[in-house]
Amino acid sequence: MHPFGDTITDTEIRALFQxxxxxxxxxxxxxxxxKQLPSLPAEHRLEANTIHGCESQAWLLSExxxxxxxxxxxxxDARIVKxxxxxxxxxxxxxxxxxVRAFNMETxxxxxxxxxxxxxxxxxxxxxxxxxxQRTVAG
Amino acid sequence: xxPGSAHPTNMHMAPDIHTLRRDFPTLAQxxxxxPLVYLDNAATTQKPQPVxxxxxxxxxxxxxxxxxxxxALSAQATQAFEAARIKLQRFINAPTPExxxxxxxxxxxxxxxxxxxxxxxxxxxxEILLSTLEHHANIVPWxxxxxxxxxxxxxxxxTPEGDLDLLAAERLLSTRTRLLxxxxxxNALGVVNPVRQLIAMARAVGAVSLVDGxxxxxxxxxxxxxxxxxxYAFSGHKxxxxxxxxxxxxxxxxxxxxPPWQTGGExxxxxxxxxxxxxxxxxxxxxxxxxxxxxxxxGAAVDYLTGLNRMALAQHExxxxxxxxxxxxxIPGVRIIxxxxxxxxxxxxxxxEVHPQDLATLLDMQGIALRTGHHCAMPLMxxxxxxxxxxxxxxxxxxxxxxxxxxxxxxxxxxxxx
Numbered sequence: 179m180h181p182f183g184d185t186i187t188d189t190e191i192r193a194l195f196q197x198x199x200x201x202x203x204x205x206x207x208x209x210x211x212x213k214q215l216p217s218l219p220a221e222h223r224l225e226a227n228t229i230h231g232c233e234s235q236a237w238l239l240s241e242x243x244x245x246x247x248x249x250x251x252x253x254x255d256a257r258i259v260k261x262x263x264x265x266x267x268x269x270x271x272x273x274x275x276x277x278v279r280a281f282n283m284e285t286x287x288x289x290x291x292x293x294x295x296x297x298x299x300x301x302x303x304x305x306x307x308x309x310x311x312q313r314t315v316a317g
Numbered sequence: 318x319x320p321g322s323a324h325p326t327n328m329h330m331a332p333d334i335h336t337l338r339r340d341f342p343t344l345a346q347x348x349x350x351x352p353l354v355y356l357d358n359a360a361t362t363q364k365p366q367p368v369x370x371x372x373x374x375x376x377x378x379x380x381x382x383x384x385x386x387x388x389a390l391s392a393q394a395t396q397a398f399e400a401a402r403i404k405l406q407r408f409i410n411a412p413t414p415e416x417x418x419x420x421x422x423x424x425x426x427x428x429x430x431x432x433x434x435x436x437x438x439x440x441x442x443x444e445i446l447l448s449t450l451e452h453h454a455n456i457v458p459w460x461x462x463x464x465x466x467x468x469x470x471x472x473x474x475x476t477p478e479g480d481l482d483l484l485a486a487e488r489l490l491s492t493r494t495r496l497l498x499x500x501x502x503x504n505a506l507g508v509v510n511p512v513r514q515l516i517a518m519a520r521a522v523g524a525v526s527l528v529d530g531x532x533x534x535x536x537x538x539x540x541x542x543x544x545x546x547x548x549y550a551f552s553g554h555k556x557x558x559x560x561x562x563x564x565x566x567x568x569x570x571x572x573x574x575x576p577p578w579q580t581g582g583e584x585x586x587x588x589x590x591x592x593x594x595x596x597x598x599x600x601x602x603x604x605x606x607x608x609x610x611x612x613x614x615x616g617a618a619v620d621y622l623t624g625l626n627r628m629a630l631a632q633h634e635x636x637x638x639x640x641x642x643x644x645x646x647x648i649p650g651v652r653i654i655x656x657x658x659x660x661x662x663x664x665x666x667x668x669x670e671v672h673p674q675d676l677a678t679l680l681d682m683q684g685i686a687l688r689t690g691h692h693c694a695m696p697l698m699x700x701x702x703x704x705x706x707x708x709x710x711x712x713x714x715x716x717x718x719x720x721x722x723x724x725x726x727x728x729x730x731x732x733x734x735x
Contacts, residue, residue: 201349201682202734209734233690234674234705255705256672257735258679 183271
Protein backbone atom coordinates (compact mmCIF):
# COMPACT_ATOMS: atom_id res chain seq x y z
CA MET A 179 0.00 0.00 0.00
CA HIS A 180 1.04 3.58 -0.52
CA PRO A 181 -0.18 6.86 1.00
CA PHE A 182 -1.38 8.42 -2.29
CA GLY A 183 -5.12 8.87 -2.46
CA ASP A 184 -5.22 7.96 1.22
CA THR A 185 -3.26 10.27 3.55
CA ILE A 186 -1.91 12.27 0.60
CA THR A 187 -4.73 13.40 -1.69
CA ASP A 188 -4.82 16.09 -4.34
CA THR A 189 -5.62 18.60 -1.57
CA GLU A 190 -2.29 17.90 0.16
CA ILE A 191 -0.47 17.97 -3.17
CA ARG A 192 -1.98 21.34 -4.07
CA ALA A 193 -0.93 22.76 -0.69
CA LEU A 194 2.56 21.31 -1.07
CA PHE A 195 3.10 22.89 -4.48
CA GLN A 196 1.51 26.19 -3.49
CA UNK A 197 4.15 26.48 -0.79
CA UNK A 198 6.96 25.49 -3.21
CA UNK A 199 8.41 28.62 -4.75
CA UNK A 200 10.31 28.27 -7.99
CA UNK A 201 10.99 25.29 -10.20
CA UNK A 202 13.73 23.94 -7.95
CA UNK A 203 11.39 23.63 -4.98
CA UNK A 204 8.72 21.98 -7.16
CA UNK A 205 11.11 19.38 -8.54
CA UNK A 206 12.54 18.70 -5.09
CA UNK A 207 8.96 18.00 -3.95
CA UNK A 208 8.48 15.62 -6.88
CA UNK A 209 11.61 13.71 -5.92
CA UNK A 210 10.45 13.55 -2.28
CA UNK A 211 7.06 12.25 -3.41
CA UNK A 212 8.78 9.60 -5.53
CA LYS A 213 10.52 8.33 -2.38
CA GLN A 214 7.13 7.86 -0.70
CA LEU A 215 5.82 5.70 -3.55
CA PRO A 216 7.02 2.14 -2.91
CA SER A 217 8.63 0.26 -5.77
CA LEU A 218 6.51 -2.27 -7.58
CA PRO A 219 7.73 -5.77 -6.72
CA ALA A 220 9.63 -7.38 -9.59
CA GLU A 221 6.80 -9.87 -10.23
CA HIS A 222 4.53 -6.98 -11.25
CA ARG A 223 7.06 -5.40 -13.58
CA LEU A 224 5.63 -7.37 -16.46
CA GLU A 225 5.18 -6.50 -20.08
CA ALA A 226 1.41 -6.52 -19.48
CA ASN A 227 1.81 -3.74 -16.90
CA THR A 228 4.29 -1.70 -18.93
CA ILE A 229 3.32 1.75 -20.13
CA HIS A 230 4.80 2.40 -23.55
CA GLY A 231 5.67 5.79 -24.92
CA CYS A 232 8.12 6.62 -22.15
CA GLU A 233 11.83 7.35 -22.43
CA SER A 234 12.00 5.73 -19.01
CA GLN A 235 10.43 2.46 -17.98
CA ALA A 236 6.99 2.78 -16.40
CA TRP A 237 4.49 0.33 -14.96
CA LEU A 238 0.86 0.58 -13.92
CA LEU A 239 -1.08 -2.00 -11.95
CA SER A 240 -4.83 -1.50 -11.42
CA GLU A 241 -7.16 -3.30 -8.99
CA UNK A 242 -10.83 -2.64 -8.26
CA UNK A 243 -12.41 -3.86 -5.02
CA UNK A 244 -15.99 -5.17 -4.61
CA UNK A 245 -17.25 -1.66 -3.73
CA UNK A 246 -15.95 -0.34 -7.06
CA UNK A 247 -13.02 1.59 -5.59
CA UNK A 248 -9.78 1.54 -7.58
CA UNK A 249 -6.25 0.97 -6.30
CA UNK A 250 -3.51 2.00 -8.68
CA UNK A 251 0.16 1.19 -8.28
CA UNK A 252 2.78 2.87 -10.43
CA UNK A 253 6.52 2.74 -10.76
CA UNK A 254 9.23 4.16 -12.97
CA ASP A 255 12.98 3.91 -13.03
CA ALA A 256 13.15 7.70 -13.46
CA ARG A 257 12.57 9.60 -10.24
CA ILE A 258 10.83 12.69 -11.57
CA VAL A 259 8.46 10.53 -13.59
CA LYS A 260 7.77 8.50 -10.46
CA UNK A 261 7.09 11.72 -8.53
CA UNK A 262 4.68 12.83 -11.24
CA UNK A 263 2.98 9.44 -10.99
CA UNK A 264 2.58 9.98 -7.23
CA UNK A 265 0.90 13.32 -8.00
CA UNK A 266 -1.54 11.48 -10.31
CA UNK A 267 -2.17 8.71 -7.78
CA UNK A 268 -2.87 11.25 -5.03
CA UNK A 269 -5.74 12.48 -7.20
CA UNK A 270 -7.08 9.21 -8.61
CA UNK A 271 -6.31 6.43 -6.18
CA UNK A 272 -9.02 5.21 -3.82
CA UNK A 273 -11.72 6.56 -6.11
CA UNK A 274 -14.58 5.02 -8.06
CA UNK A 275 -14.67 5.02 -11.85
CA UNK A 276 -17.07 7.97 -11.82
CA UNK A 277 -14.80 9.95 -9.48
CA VAL A 278 -11.75 9.20 -11.66
CA ARG A 279 -13.64 10.33 -14.76
CA ALA A 280 -14.81 13.52 -13.05
CA PHE A 281 -11.30 14.60 -12.06
CA ASN A 282 -9.81 17.32 -14.28
CA MET A 283 -6.16 16.38 -14.61
CA GLU A 284 -5.25 19.32 -16.85
CA THR A 285 -6.50 21.92 -14.36
CA UNK A 286 -4.72 20.11 -11.54
CA UNK A 287 -1.37 19.98 -13.34
CA UNK A 288 -1.74 23.58 -14.48
CA UNK A 289 -2.28 24.63 -10.87
CA UNK A 290 0.85 22.71 -9.82
CA UNK A 291 2.79 24.40 -12.66
CA UNK A 292 3.63 20.99 -14.06
CA UNK A 293 1.33 21.09 -17.07
CA UNK A 294 4.16 20.68 -19.58
CA UNK A 295 4.62 17.11 -18.32
CA UNK A 296 1.12 16.17 -19.47
CA UNK A 297 1.87 17.24 -23.04
CA UNK A 298 1.58 14.44 -25.61
CA UNK A 299 4.91 15.56 -27.07
CA UNK A 300 6.79 14.85 -23.84
CA UNK A 301 8.79 11.67 -23.69
CA UNK A 302 8.14 11.07 -19.99
CA UNK A 303 5.03 8.99 -20.56
CA UNK A 304 2.97 10.69 -17.87
CA UNK A 305 0.15 11.30 -20.29
CA UNK A 306 0.30 7.63 -21.30
CA UNK A 307 -0.12 6.69 -17.63
CA UNK A 308 -3.12 9.01 -17.20
CA UNK A 309 -4.70 7.72 -20.40
CA UNK A 310 -4.11 4.11 -19.32
CA UNK A 311 -5.92 4.82 -16.02
CA GLN A 312 -8.77 6.49 -17.89
CA ARG A 313 -9.08 3.50 -20.25
CA THR A 314 -9.01 1.10 -17.31
CA VAL A 315 -11.86 2.82 -15.46
CA ALA A 316 -13.86 3.16 -18.70
CA GLY A 317 -13.79 -0.66 -18.71
CA UNK B 318 43.25 14.51 -34.25
CA UNK B 319 41.06 17.31 -35.45
CA PRO B 320 38.80 16.38 -38.34
CA GLY B 321 37.65 18.69 -41.10
CA SER B 322 39.63 20.76 -43.52
CA ALA B 323 39.37 24.25 -44.88
CA HIS B 324 37.42 24.95 -47.97
CA PRO B 325 40.16 25.83 -50.44
CA THR B 326 38.61 29.16 -51.42
CA ASN B 327 37.85 30.28 -47.88
CA MET B 328 40.97 30.77 -45.87
CA HIS B 329 39.83 33.88 -44.07
CA MET B 330 40.13 34.45 -40.38
CA ALA B 331 38.53 32.36 -37.66
CA PRO B 332 35.02 33.67 -37.20
CA ASP B 333 33.78 35.24 -34.02
CA ILE B 334 31.22 32.74 -32.71
CA HIS B 335 29.10 35.39 -31.00
CA THR B 336 28.75 37.22 -34.32
CA LEU B 337 28.09 33.99 -36.18
CA ARG B 338 25.27 33.12 -33.76
CA ARG B 339 23.30 36.13 -34.96
CA ASP B 340 22.78 34.23 -38.23
CA PHE B 341 20.67 31.71 -36.28
CA PRO B 342 17.52 33.42 -34.95
CA THR B 343 16.36 30.33 -33.01
CA LEU B 344 19.37 30.48 -30.72
CA ALA B 345 18.47 33.89 -29.31
CA GLN B 346 15.61 33.00 -27.01
CA UNK B 347 14.69 32.42 -23.41
CA UNK B 348 13.57 28.92 -22.44
CA UNK B 349 12.13 28.31 -18.97
CA UNK B 350 13.49 31.67 -17.89
CA UNK B 351 17.06 31.00 -19.07
CA PRO B 352 18.93 31.79 -22.29
CA LEU B 353 18.58 28.72 -24.52
CA VAL B 354 21.61 26.43 -24.50
CA TYR B 355 21.02 24.24 -27.53
CA LEU B 356 23.11 21.08 -27.32
CA ASP B 357 20.87 18.74 -29.31
CA ASN B 358 22.50 19.33 -32.67
CA ALA B 359 22.84 15.64 -33.47
CA ALA B 360 19.03 15.50 -33.47
CA THR B 361 18.71 18.56 -35.66
CA THR B 362 20.68 21.74 -36.25
CA GLN B 363 19.33 25.28 -36.19
CA LYS B 364 18.91 27.16 -39.46
CA PRO B 365 20.82 30.26 -40.52
CA GLN B 366 18.96 33.26 -41.91
CA PRO B 367 19.92 32.54 -45.57
CA VAL B 368 18.17 29.14 -45.30
CA UNK B 369 15.05 30.79 -43.84
CA UNK B 370 15.22 33.45 -46.56
CA UNK B 371 15.52 30.82 -49.30
CA UNK B 372 12.40 29.01 -48.04
CA UNK B 373 10.48 32.25 -47.77
CA UNK B 374 11.67 33.56 -51.13
CA UNK B 375 10.76 30.35 -52.91
CA UNK B 376 7.19 30.28 -51.61
CA UNK B 377 6.68 34.05 -51.91
CA UNK B 378 8.19 34.69 -55.31
CA UNK B 379 8.75 31.52 -57.28
CA UNK B 380 6.43 28.73 -56.21
CA UNK B 381 5.88 26.54 -59.28
CA UNK B 382 6.36 22.90 -60.10
CA UNK B 383 9.71 21.81 -61.47
CA UNK B 384 10.58 20.20 -64.81
CA UNK B 385 7.36 21.39 -66.44
CA UNK B 386 8.89 24.61 -67.69
CA UNK B 387 6.17 25.93 -69.95
CA UNK B 388 6.01 29.18 -68.00
CA ALA B 389 8.43 31.59 -66.40
CA LEU B 390 7.96 30.61 -62.75
CA SER B 391 8.34 26.93 -63.51
CA ALA B 392 11.56 27.66 -65.36
CA GLN B 393 12.83 29.68 -62.39
CA ALA B 394 11.88 26.95 -59.91
CA THR B 395 13.53 24.25 -62.04
CA GLN B 396 16.66 26.34 -62.46
CA ALA B 397 16.96 26.95 -58.69
CA PHE B 398 16.16 23.31 -57.85
CA GLU B 399 18.80 21.95 -60.23
CA ALA B 400 21.30 24.61 -59.15
CA ALA B 401 20.86 23.32 -55.60
CA ARG B 402 21.62 19.80 -56.79
CA ILE B 403 24.88 21.04 -58.30
CA LYS B 404 25.75 22.80 -55.02
CA LEU B 405 25.32 19.52 -53.12
CA GLN B 406 27.19 17.60 -55.81
CA ARG B 407 30.18 19.92 -55.40
CA PHE B 408 29.88 19.94 -51.62
CA ILE B 409 30.40 16.16 -51.47
CA ASN B 410 32.56 16.06 -54.60
CA ALA B 411 30.28 13.73 -56.56
CA PRO B 412 31.42 13.35 -60.19
CA THR B 413 28.11 14.45 -61.76
CA PRO B 414 24.87 16.08 -60.56
CA GLU B 415 22.71 13.17 -61.73
CA UNK B 416 24.43 10.98 -59.14
CA UNK B 417 22.82 13.09 -56.44
CA UNK B 418 19.24 11.97 -55.82
CA UNK B 419 16.99 14.07 -53.62
CA UNK B 420 15.32 12.16 -50.83
CA UNK B 421 13.43 13.11 -47.66
CA UNK B 422 16.61 12.46 -45.72
CA UNK B 423 19.04 9.74 -44.73
CA UNK B 424 16.34 7.24 -43.83
CA UNK B 425 14.71 7.47 -47.25
CA UNK B 426 18.11 7.37 -48.98
CA UNK B 427 19.01 4.13 -47.18
CA UNK B 428 15.57 2.70 -47.93
CA UNK B 429 16.07 3.55 -51.59
CA UNK B 430 19.25 1.45 -51.66
CA UNK B 431 17.67 -1.31 -49.57
CA UNK B 432 14.64 -1.63 -51.83
CA UNK B 433 16.14 -0.85 -55.21
CA UNK B 434 19.54 -2.50 -54.78
CA UNK B 435 19.22 -4.86 -51.82
CA UNK B 436 15.95 -6.52 -52.74
CA UNK B 437 17.13 -7.12 -56.34
CA UNK B 438 20.77 -8.00 -55.93
CA UNK B 439 20.92 -10.01 -52.74
CA UNK B 440 20.02 -13.63 -52.28
CA UNK B 441 20.00 -16.37 -49.66
CA UNK B 442 23.39 -16.78 -48.02
CA UNK B 443 24.65 -13.33 -49.04
CA GLU B 444 25.87 -11.24 -46.13
CA ILE B 445 25.19 -7.63 -45.16
CA LEU B 446 27.81 -6.18 -42.83
CA LEU B 447 26.65 -3.50 -40.40
CA SER B 448 28.24 -2.12 -37.23
CA THR B 449 27.18 -2.08 -33.59
CA LEU B 450 27.13 1.73 -33.74
CA GLU B 451 24.38 1.98 -36.34
CA HIS B 452 21.24 4.07 -36.01
CA HIS B 453 18.01 2.11 -36.51
CA ALA B 454 17.72 3.75 -39.95
CA ASN B 455 20.78 1.78 -41.02
CA ILE B 456 19.63 -1.47 -39.43
CA VAL B 457 15.91 -1.95 -39.98
CA PRO B 458 15.87 -1.54 -43.81
CA TRP B 459 18.58 -4.23 -44.03
CA UNK B 460 16.58 -6.53 -41.76
CA UNK B 461 13.73 -6.15 -44.24
CA UNK B 462 16.07 -7.04 -47.11
CA UNK B 463 17.43 -10.00 -45.15
CA UNK B 464 13.92 -11.25 -44.35
CA UNK B 465 12.85 -11.00 -48.00
CA UNK B 466 15.98 -12.39 -49.66
CA UNK B 467 17.42 -14.81 -47.11
CA UNK B 468 20.55 -12.67 -46.78
CA UNK B 469 22.26 -12.69 -43.39
CA UNK B 470 23.22 -9.67 -41.28
CA UNK B 471 26.65 -9.59 -39.66
CA UNK B 472 27.72 -6.93 -37.20
CA UNK B 473 31.15 -5.37 -36.61
CA UNK B 474 31.69 -5.29 -32.82
CA UNK B 475 33.24 -2.46 -30.80
CA THR B 476 36.53 -2.21 -28.99
CA PRO B 477 36.27 -1.30 -25.27
CA GLU B 478 36.94 2.33 -26.30
CA GLY B 479 33.88 2.36 -28.55
CA ASP B 480 35.72 2.24 -31.87
CA LEU B 481 34.83 -0.33 -34.50
CA ASP B 482 36.96 -3.44 -34.14
CA LEU B 483 38.76 -3.50 -37.48
CA LEU B 484 40.35 -6.88 -36.90
CA ALA B 485 36.90 -8.31 -36.35
CA ALA B 486 35.66 -6.47 -39.45
CA GLU B 487 38.47 -8.08 -41.45
CA ARG B 488 37.38 -11.51 -40.21
CA LEU B 489 33.71 -10.81 -40.94
CA LEU B 490 34.32 -9.72 -44.53
CA SER B 491 34.35 -12.56 -47.05
CA THR B 492 33.28 -13.29 -50.60
CA ARG B 493 29.80 -13.82 -49.15
CA THR B 494 29.69 -10.14 -48.11
CA ARG B 495 27.65 -8.25 -50.68
CA LEU B 496 27.11 -5.00 -48.84
CA LEU B 497 28.80 -2.97 -46.11
CA UNK B 498 26.56 -0.31 -44.53
CA UNK B 499 28.20 1.85 -41.85
CA UNK B 500 27.88 5.31 -40.42
CA UNK B 501 30.70 7.79 -40.88
CA UNK B 502 29.94 9.28 -37.46
CA UNK B 503 27.98 7.55 -34.67
CA ASN B 504 24.95 9.59 -33.64
CA ALA B 505 24.92 8.12 -30.14
CA LEU B 506 28.61 8.35 -29.17
CA GLY B 507 30.20 10.76 -31.65
CA VAL B 508 32.69 8.12 -32.82
CA VAL B 509 34.23 8.85 -36.23
CA ASN B 510 34.55 5.55 -38.04
CA PRO B 511 37.45 4.77 -40.39
CA VAL B 512 35.02 4.48 -43.29
CA ARG B 513 37.63 4.92 -45.99
CA GLN B 514 39.53 1.92 -44.69
CA LEU B 515 36.34 -0.14 -44.25
CA ILE B 516 35.17 0.71 -47.77
CA ALA B 517 38.54 -0.42 -49.19
CA MET B 518 38.29 -3.64 -47.20
CA ALA B 519 34.76 -4.20 -48.54
CA ARG B 520 35.81 -3.45 -52.10
CA ALA B 521 38.63 -6.00 -51.80
CA VAL B 522 36.06 -8.77 -51.29
CA GLY B 523 33.75 -7.40 -53.99
CA ALA B 524 31.17 -5.86 -51.64
CA VAL B 525 29.22 -2.69 -52.31
CA SER B 526 29.45 0.01 -49.62
CA LEU B 527 26.95 2.47 -48.22
CA VAL B 528 27.89 5.25 -45.80
CA ASP B 529 25.31 6.79 -43.48
CA GLY B 530 26.54 10.36 -43.48
CA UNK B 531 23.74 11.89 -41.41
CA UNK B 532 26.04 12.96 -38.56
CA UNK B 533 29.09 13.66 -40.70
CA UNK B 534 27.89 16.34 -43.11
CA UNK B 535 27.50 19.09 -40.50
CA UNK B 536 30.99 18.54 -39.08
CA UNK B 537 33.36 17.03 -41.64
CA UNK B 538 34.38 17.76 -45.19
CA UNK B 539 32.88 14.90 -47.17
CA UNK B 540 34.41 13.72 -50.43
CA UNK B 541 32.60 10.69 -51.82
CA UNK B 542 35.27 10.07 -54.44
CA UNK B 543 38.06 10.09 -51.87
CA UNK B 544 35.99 7.77 -49.67
CA UNK B 545 35.40 5.60 -52.76
CA UNK B 546 31.98 4.58 -51.41
CA UNK B 547 29.22 3.27 -53.66
CA UNK B 548 26.44 5.10 -51.80
CA TYR B 549 26.40 8.03 -49.40
CA ALA B 550 23.21 9.03 -47.59
CA PHE B 551 22.61 12.32 -45.76
CA SER B 552 19.97 14.63 -44.25
CA GLY B 553 19.62 18.36 -44.85
CA HIS B 554 18.33 19.19 -41.39
CA LYS B 555 21.49 17.95 -39.67
CA UNK B 556 23.60 20.31 -41.80
CA UNK B 557 21.70 23.54 -41.11
CA UNK B 558 19.15 22.95 -43.90
CA UNK B 559 15.42 22.22 -43.64
CA UNK B 560 13.77 18.98 -42.54
CA UNK B 561 12.28 16.70 -45.17
CA UNK B 562 15.15 17.04 -47.62
CA UNK B 563 18.33 15.04 -47.98
CA UNK B 564 20.07 13.00 -50.56
CA UNK B 565 21.69 9.88 -51.83
CA UNK B 566 24.91 9.84 -53.78
CA UNK B 567 25.40 6.70 -55.83
CA UNK B 568 27.99 5.24 -58.15
CA UNK B 569 26.65 5.73 -61.65
CA UNK B 570 26.88 2.12 -62.90
CA UNK B 571 24.95 0.95 -59.86
CA UNK B 572 22.27 3.66 -60.06
CA UNK B 573 21.75 2.95 -63.74
CA UNK B 574 21.25 -0.75 -63.09
CA UNK B 575 18.88 -0.23 -60.18
CA PRO B 576 15.15 -0.17 -60.88
CA PRO B 577 12.96 2.67 -59.53
CA TRP B 578 11.57 1.92 -56.09
CA GLN B 579 8.74 4.45 -56.00
CA THR B 580 6.71 5.15 -59.10
CA GLY B 581 4.37 7.86 -60.27
CA GLY B 582 4.81 11.23 -61.90
CA GLU B 583 8.12 13.00 -62.63
CA UNK B 584 10.11 9.76 -62.83
CA UNK B 585 8.73 8.55 -66.15
CA UNK B 586 9.79 9.09 -69.73
CA UNK B 587 6.59 7.91 -71.37
CA UNK B 588 3.51 6.18 -70.04
CA UNK B 589 0.75 4.28 -71.78
CA UNK B 590 -1.61 1.79 -70.19
CA UNK B 591 0.47 -0.96 -71.80
CA UNK B 592 3.91 0.15 -70.67
CA UNK B 593 6.02 2.82 -69.05
CA UNK B 594 9.56 3.79 -69.80
CA UNK B 595 11.43 5.40 -66.96
CA UNK B 596 13.19 8.71 -66.97
CA UNK B 597 16.97 9.00 -66.79
CA UNK B 598 19.00 9.60 -63.66
CA UNK B 599 18.38 11.17 -61.21
CA UNK B 600 14.69 11.56 -62.04
CA UNK B 601 13.87 7.86 -62.15
CA UNK B 602 14.38 7.85 -58.37
CA UNK B 603 12.43 11.05 -57.73
CA UNK B 604 8.79 10.07 -58.12
CA UNK B 605 6.23 12.80 -57.47
CA UNK B 606 6.71 16.50 -56.83
CA UNK B 607 9.89 16.82 -54.80
CA UNK B 608 10.56 19.05 -51.79
CA UNK B 609 11.50 21.96 -54.06
CA UNK B 610 11.74 24.62 -51.37
CA UNK B 611 13.70 22.23 -49.15
CA UNK B 612 16.23 21.44 -51.87
CA UNK B 613 16.74 25.11 -52.71
CA UNK B 614 17.11 26.01 -49.03
CA UNK B 615 19.56 23.13 -48.53
CA GLY B 616 21.53 24.65 -51.40
CA ALA B 617 21.49 27.91 -49.41
CA ALA B 618 22.81 26.01 -46.37
CA VAL B 619 25.68 24.68 -48.50
CA ASP B 620 26.45 28.21 -49.72
CA TYR B 621 26.41 29.39 -46.12
CA LEU B 622 28.76 26.61 -44.97
CA THR B 623 31.21 27.05 -47.83
CA GLY B 624 31.36 30.75 -47.02
CA LEU B 625 32.70 29.93 -43.53
CA ASN B 626 36.15 28.91 -42.45
CA ARG B 627 35.20 25.32 -41.73
CA MET B 628 38.69 24.35 -40.56
CA ALA B 629 38.56 26.98 -37.85
CA LEU B 630 35.02 25.98 -36.93
CA ALA B 631 36.00 22.30 -36.68
CA GLN B 632 38.79 23.33 -34.29
CA HIS B 633 36.31 25.36 -32.29
CA GLU B 634 33.92 22.38 -32.05
CA UNK B 635 36.81 20.20 -31.01
CA UNK B 636 37.75 22.60 -28.22
CA UNK B 637 34.11 22.60 -27.03
CA UNK B 638 34.12 18.80 -26.82
CA UNK B 639 37.48 18.80 -25.03
CA UNK B 640 36.16 21.29 -22.48
CA UNK B 641 32.99 19.27 -22.04
CA UNK B 642 34.87 16.01 -21.51
CA UNK B 643 37.29 17.63 -19.04
CA UNK B 644 34.37 19.19 -17.18
CA UNK B 645 32.35 15.96 -17.08
CA UNK B 646 35.34 14.01 -15.78
CA UNK B 647 35.48 16.39 -12.81
CA ILE B 648 31.86 15.69 -11.79
CA PRO B 649 31.57 12.79 -9.33
CA GLY B 650 29.53 9.86 -10.61
CA VAL B 651 29.70 10.84 -14.29
CA ARG B 652 30.88 8.19 -16.72
CA ILE B 653 31.62 9.12 -20.33
CA ILE B 654 30.52 6.44 -22.77
CA UNK B 655 33.08 5.77 -25.48
CA UNK B 656 36.66 6.98 -25.72
CA UNK B 657 37.12 6.84 -29.47
CA UNK B 658 40.30 7.71 -31.36
CA UNK B 659 38.48 10.41 -33.28
CA UNK B 660 35.29 12.11 -32.14
CA UNK B 661 33.05 14.78 -33.60
CA UNK B 662 29.81 16.33 -32.56
CA UNK B 663 28.66 14.43 -29.53
CA UNK B 664 29.57 13.19 -26.07
CA UNK B 665 27.38 10.57 -24.38
CA UNK B 666 27.49 9.97 -20.65
CA UNK B 667 25.65 8.46 -17.72
CA UNK B 668 25.49 9.47 -14.09
CA UNK B 669 25.38 7.16 -11.10
CA GLU B 670 22.02 7.23 -9.33
CA VAL B 671 20.53 9.73 -11.77
CA HIS B 672 18.27 8.53 -14.55
CA PRO B 673 19.14 10.21 -17.88
CA GLN B 674 15.57 11.41 -18.24
CA ASP B 675 15.59 13.03 -14.79
CA LEU B 676 18.80 14.85 -15.61
CA ALA B 677 17.38 16.04 -18.94
CA THR B 678 14.24 17.33 -17.20
CA LEU B 679 16.28 19.31 -14.67
CA LEU B 680 18.51 20.67 -17.43
CA ASP B 681 15.47 21.65 -19.50
CA MET B 682 14.27 23.71 -16.55
CA GLN B 683 17.58 25.57 -16.85
CA GLY B 684 17.08 26.19 -20.58
CA ILE B 685 19.51 23.45 -21.62
CA ALA B 686 18.37 21.26 -24.51
CA LEU B 687 19.92 17.86 -25.00
CA ARG B 688 18.79 14.34 -25.67
CA THR B 689 18.46 11.25 -23.51
CA GLY B 690 17.59 7.65 -24.13
CA HIS B 691 18.75 5.07 -26.63
CA HIS B 692 19.27 7.57 -29.50
CA CYS B 693 17.60 5.21 -32.00
CA ALA B 694 20.50 2.82 -31.42
CA MET B 695 19.01 0.15 -29.16
CA PRO B 696 21.43 -2.59 -30.28
CA LEU B 697 24.33 -0.31 -29.30
CA MET B 698 22.79 0.41 -25.89
CA UNK B 699 22.31 -3.33 -25.37
CA UNK B 700 25.92 -3.99 -26.35
CA UNK B 701 27.05 -1.37 -23.83
CA UNK B 702 24.69 -2.69 -21.14
CA UNK B 703 22.98 0.69 -20.82
CA UNK B 704 19.34 -0.17 -20.23
CA UNK B 705 18.42 3.45 -19.46
CA UNK B 706 20.36 4.82 -22.42
CA UNK B 707 22.62 7.83 -22.09
CA UNK B 708 22.58 11.59 -21.92
CA UNK B 709 23.99 13.08 -25.11
CA UNK B 710 25.27 16.59 -25.54
CA UNK B 711 25.89 17.40 -29.19
CA UNK B 712 27.51 20.58 -30.44
CA UNK B 713 27.52 22.66 -33.59
CA UNK B 714 29.97 25.38 -34.52
CA UNK B 715 27.64 28.04 -33.11
CA UNK B 716 27.91 26.69 -29.56
CA UNK B 717 30.13 28.59 -27.14
CA UNK B 718 32.39 27.76 -24.23
CA UNK B 719 29.95 29.70 -22.04
CA UNK B 720 27.28 27.17 -23.01
CA UNK B 721 29.52 24.24 -22.07
CA UNK B 722 30.11 25.95 -18.72
CA UNK B 723 26.34 26.40 -18.33
CA UNK B 724 25.78 22.70 -19.03
CA UNK B 725 28.40 21.63 -16.48
CA UNK B 726 26.91 24.02 -13.90
CA UNK B 727 23.45 22.68 -14.76
CA UNK B 728 24.58 19.10 -14.16
CA UNK B 729 26.12 20.08 -10.83
CA UNK B 730 22.87 21.79 -9.86
CA UNK B 731 20.87 18.71 -10.87
CA UNK B 732 23.07 16.54 -8.63
CA UNK B 733 21.84 18.51 -5.61
CA UNK B 734 18.34 17.16 -6.21
CA UNK B 735 19.25 13.54 -5.52
